[in-house]
Amino acid sequence: MRLVATPFQRRPAPAFAIAVFLAITAFANPASAATPTQTQPRASVMTVAAHSQIDTRISGLHTRLQITAAQEELWQKVAQVMRDNAGTMDSLRQARTSQANNMSAVDDLKSYGQIADAHADGIRKLTPAFQALYDSMSDVQKKNADLIFQTDHHHAAKKG
Template identity: 50%
Template sequence: MKKALVMLATAVSMSGAFAQTPAPAPAPASAASAPAGKAGHERNVEDRIAYLHAQLKITPAQETQWNAFADVMRGNGETMGQLFQQRKAATNVTALDDMKQYATIAQAHADGMKKLVDAFDPLYNSLSPEQKKLADATFHHSDTVDGGHRHRHGKGKVGKSTPASDAIVKP
């Protein structure tokens, strides 16, 4: 159970928002005034958003759809960050409590992914054929997705976090 949680937490913290690890971008002004852990998390979310914006070559005409997608990424990151902070702060939890916390996090992850897909649909439909190719290449993964990690069938080895689940934007 702990191993599964560590894997989920790692996936959450290593989110790349449908992308390979982007080059760091400057922290937003609001992140500079936040507590250290939160500032780092907010900066990571904003880095992923900036990376995807550049990677997909978002045009001014697509900004409305892009902003809706980016806002979902931010909201998902905030939700997951709060859940992991609560989990980290919990002490003397029973096995049942531990499982319930894990279930809550897993459900939030699934709910966040659904919101992200719903926000990405109109954005993807607004992309040019060239942009769709970029998105398809950026978001594509051939391995199965489980908790933000790639698992090779039959090998049991965990690899890098997958682009698809990373867009949930986790702490």
């Protein structure tokens, strides 16, 4: 039997939740350490490892979704949102890790809430970009996309 992690445990959430629809679950600065505008990390500070992971994820999805040349422009918009979301989550995770030894239980909860908010914001940003791509897909591509999302979410839920 696997125990479910609590917000007080300082281990990263599954990477899949971070990236795609991603993906996006991780960890943040305590709210008391920064103002709301300071907690909006820039995607450009994404670590090399996170950059490599998201590029691998993007490339894999491109292949699995069978993106056509005609859909490439729409795909690039989806990919950019995914990169931006991954950069935000990576920055939040790094900040949380750097503050882990100095956080009170309340700081930990606030930090966890910031992560959850950033994840939800990432999904809200990704949805319209993906919707435009999905609308351009053939019926076969749509069925494939539906299966990919159902399968990936199912596996992510089992890991979490």
